[in-house]
Amino acid sequence: MFSKKNFFALALIILGVATFASAQQPTQTTPDGSIQKENSERRERLRERHKEMRQGHKRMREHGMRGFMRGLELTDAQREQLKAISERRLESTKLQREELQQLREKRRAGTFSEADAARVSALREQIRASMEGIRAEAEALLTAEQKLQLQQRELERKTRHEERKLRREQRRKEREERLKTKSTI
Numbered sequence: 001m002f003s004k005k006n007f008f009a010l011a012l013i014i015l016g017v018a019t020f021a022s023a024q025q026p027t028q029t030t031p032d033g034s035i036q037k038e039n040s041e042r043r044e045r046l047r048e049r050h051k052e053m054r055q056g057h058k059r060m061r062e063h064g065m066r067g068f069m070r071g072l073e074l075t076d077a078q079r080e081q082l083k084a085i086s087e088r089r090l091e092s093t094k095l096q097r098e099e100l101q102q103l104r105e106k107r108r109a110g111t112f113s114e115a116d117a118a119r120v121s122a123l124r125e126q127i128r129a130s131m132e133g134i135r136a137e138a139e140a141l142l143t144a145e146q147k148l149q150l151q152q153r154e155l156e157r158k159t160r161h162e163e164r165k166l167r168r169e170q171r172r173k174e175r176e177e178r179l180k181t182k183s184t185i
Contacts, residue, residue, distance in 0.1 A: 038178075045171065052164070069138065071153070072146045082138050089134045096123045 069082065100123045106112050142150065 049171075069150075072142070072149055074146075078141050081141050085134055085137045089130050089137075093127050093130045096126050099123060100127075 074082070100120065103112070103116050103120050103123075106116060139147065139150070
């Protein structure tokens with residue numbers, strides 16, 4: 001029989017051989033052997049995309065509904081009027097928002113019907129129209145110079161949106177090409 005000493009020595013030898021053998025397994029590489037480069041590029045692309053998303057979400061959290069007025073140097077009277085408009089519009093949609101919340105609960109409970117789905121669409125449309133009303137009333141408060149600044153910022157926002165759209169499309173195409181090259185290998 002084996003003694004304890006021999007048993008541990010044999011176990012260590014088996015463990016060492018298994019570790020060595022698994023380390024010798026070839027990794028899957030692309031034809032030019034650049035799997036590490038591909039992985040690092042992918043990680044970098046993901047980092048950039050997440051950074052953009054975090055910045056966008058941060059702007060939305062900081063400025064909320066009145067974010068479109070940011071940087072316009074509103075007077076105190078304009079700020080007060082904007083606050084009153086927002087509060088009045090939010091109060092007018094309170095019943096719709098509460099009903100929408102009840103319908104969300106219904107969906108979570110699994111008792112959601114087609115009629116409920118139609119009602120959700122109608123409620124969302126009513127709320128959206130009210131929010132557009134806030135913007136229209138708020139723009140009516142602005143001076144000509146402030147309106148010009150707002151238009152310029154809106155144009156810049158649209159340009160950034162188009163750039164993001166193009167980058168997203170480019171990433172989608174690159175991903176499809178990588179999948180095609182991997183499937184042909």
